[in-house]
Amino acid sequence: MEINECLSVDCVVFGYDSEKLNVLLVKRTLTDKENNSTFLSDYTLTGNHVFEKEPVEEAANRILLNLTGFKDIYLEQFKTFSDPNRLSDPHDKEWLISIDRNPDLRVISIGFFALLATQDVTLKWMGREVKWVPIDEVGKLGFDHNHILDEALVALRNKMKHEPIGFELLPEKFTLTQLQTVYECIYDTQFDKRNFRKKVSRMTYLIPLNEKQTGVSHKPAQLYMFSREVFEKTRRELFDFIV
Amino acid sequence: MEINECLSVDCVVFGYDSEKLNVLLVKRTLTDKENNSTFLSDYTLTGNHVFEKEPVEEAANRILLNLTGFKDIYLEQFKTFSDPNRLSDPHDKEWLISIDRNPDLRVISIGFFALLATQDVTLKWMGREVKWVPIDEVGKLGFDHNHILDEALVALRNKMKHEPIGFELLPEKFTLTQLQTVYECIYDTQFDKRNFRKKVSRMTYLIPLNEKQTGVSHKPAQLYMFSREVFEKTRRELFDFIV
């Protein structure tokens, strides 16, 4: 399959681990074959080029599958990065040369963000070192990936305010405390437990299950799931606009 | 300046004329030089290719300027269109050939939407026929431009709910009724005048001027303007999220 040299996708994979928001990073190393010294070792987001005839959504899924084995992950296009100089750092050029790419080509990258619960996946070795990093511990990334990550966070926070996607960061069955903690963590704030529950109790698409939390050494919590079907049926167009 | 063959921008220019929302379309005709018959005559959005070293925002502004003479228009990137078959309609291919483009190349288009008050601009002849069309009277457009228009509308409606951008569709000084009508028109709904005014009276960035409407044959309304500065200072992070 032929690769499109000027088109790539980058996926900002957010993984929530019941405590904090993480992002999936891939190690990038360049060693000098002569004397075996490493002269580039850092991390990037998950991303790669798109095939010539391949829709970008498909490419994003394929790239995630190849790097991590993940399948059927929540994915959303959020912004496109096309700065003519986005790959012009000398380190990035070296890297591009090492993998046989033209370092001077303008490459457009379509940014996606993905959401998942880290406990729902296991990171298998697929040929590249891949790891979760808490978003406030991410250092300098390769390419323009710090910028892409920042924009993904903005997009995530915006989307999450008005669409029920917090669930995507939790296992299928979750407790109300877990749900509250996701929102507290992403918006770096605290909510009152009673008020939060009063609010979500109006959302009929939050379905209480006949099941309780297990394996905890305290009162086990009621488990809930999210019903997209009920959500779509009961969603009301809120005119809570600001002018 | 060298053109990037695989990258274009398309601008969905929304113009509000105090009554309805319009979109700016450009005529596209192809005539057979032999017998002078027209075998393609339709409309497209405003768009074109990006230069090799040109940032896309700059390209969008340049293209708008070239087609219409507009300058300093509110512009926002909303989505990127990259379907491998987005230009594969035979008509589109003919057209591409006629302007010396490779009809088989996969072209990525970054979509922007622009907002303005039609009365703030005049459509000059810049070499192509360009006209305003009410959005519910737009027929079949060239390329994938109906799709791009639909997505632009979705993006506009979403953005407008939570950011104060309705002003961009009005002249600098406007009345509260005009403001209300913009929102009614874009969301195809009706608001109660008193409730609308009660709501916007809380928005301190809506500044009443020492000026009234002129040239109307009835009680002239108070004029207002929008202060982005006040907005930024008084904006409160609303946790009016839905879960």
Place this chain on the structure above:
DNA sequence: TTTTAAAAGTGTTAAATATACACTAAGTAT
């Protein structure tokens, strides 16, 4: 100059929602 037409501008009540705040219940571990 009076009348008419047209849109501007304004207030009240009831229902829903937001906010602030603290204790009891239910389970596990010792």
Place this chain on the structure above:
DNA sequence: ATACTTAGTGTATATTTAACACTTTTAAAA
């Protein structure tokens, strides 16, 4: 049995939404 830990719940007040109709101001017409 006791201690520990998190789940789960209610009330009072303030704010916001929603529904609803009349008076005022101006320019134009008579």
